[in-house]
Amino acid sequence: MVTTLHTNISGINFENPFLLSSAPPTALIENIDKAFALGWGGAVLKTITPDDLELHEASPRYTVLKENKRIIGFQNIELLSHQTVQYWCDGIKFLKQKYPHKVIIANIMAPINKITWQTLVRTLDQTPVDGFELGLSCPHGILEKGAPLAVSTDAQMSAQITSWVKEVTQKPVFVKLSPNVTDIAQIARAVENAGADGLSAIDTVAGFMGINLDTLCPKLNVQGKTAFGGCSGPMVRPIGLRCVAQIRQASALPILGQGGISSWQDAAQYIAAGSDAVQVCTEVMLNGYKIIGPMLKGLQTYLENKGFADISALKNKAVAQICSHEDLPKKPLAYPQVNHEACTRCGKCVMCCEESEHQALQLTDGYITVDKTRCVGCGLCGLVCPASAIHAGSN
Ligand SMILES: Cc1cc2nc3c(=O)[nH]c(=O)nc-3n(C[C@H](O)[C@H](O)[C@H](O)COP(=O)(O)O)c2cc1C
8 A cells, every 4th residue: 555645625636734834934935945955845925915004013922831941831922024025926836837836825814804815815825825714813913004913812703704805716715713702613604604615723822921030021022011922832732732633523624734833743644633734834833844854754654553544544533532521431440550669658649649639649668559449439549659650541
């Protein structure tokens, strides 16, 4: 059996499912050229806006969350593309001529006005762009001009803009959804009913990274002030996976999954949760376009080892197992299994179990014992064990 990473989404052929998401790595044509040469399957362009929309950036505009010197989270207060619409039209033509098999999706955003939206789409539609992504979901910036968070949290307004765009293009239209809503599935259904061909999820998660306790200034310190920003990178992956699976349960539309993807394993999980392809931003900003090499190789090898012919065999594989809490089996309890050879007798599991209600573990005569009359099988002991000596059901 020959395994391929090729896929087709809404009539667009993707040589592989890895796209650069709309962000700084897709803000310049010459950089996208470089990324395509390294193997990226496509690019969603940094959000294009009408030329007369003024954008004033703050400085600095990024901050991070680190754990053991590794960046696990990123926060930005950046706005949209600073290039003109003509720059993008010329650039799309150039890239499509050089790389006819790479996918180019134009992410667009405009103030809430039918003519403005449709003019932007009509102009870009005359280029060989493969499709559109509606940037309705950025959690910060230019709210007073009616865009974009105000839109992505409002199902009716999101649907309205989707239908304006659909009226003037035959090309596939993906709507980028915000995780900063109570019910993402409701917004997904609204834009699907308005004619969307696909969905992108998630945009950044609204956040406030922290406070410097010496100066009492916010971590994203713009001359002593800050604004809530958009968080991305590994720390948002659980939110992204939840959103993608939730959308998949509500809609059969193609999903371009994203949010904290930094390896092929993350991408594979997004596909199993319901994505048709994936997008990456923060990991590229931190480690460069070359990360695509191991991602392609890793996903290809994984599919081969699983006996999957392509990513459609992996898609949705984890979705059927996601149910309501009410429908979860409540018995038998997942009692902890202790590996006494690996156990260092540090007592951490005993302390955590005791002080988190259940008091079911004891260190007696050098051995951890489990009192099954008290144990509720919550799994905490296995999670906190520094020696991985307790298997408690959770993986
Ligand atoms: C610095 C920065 C700028 C971004 N700019 C845009 C943008 O212009 N338009 C957009 O739709 N999303 C934008 N995003 C969101 C990303 O496209 C992506 O949806 C999000 O970061 C989650 O993916 P990640 O965890 O791989 O970064 C931006 C993200 C970052 C970090």
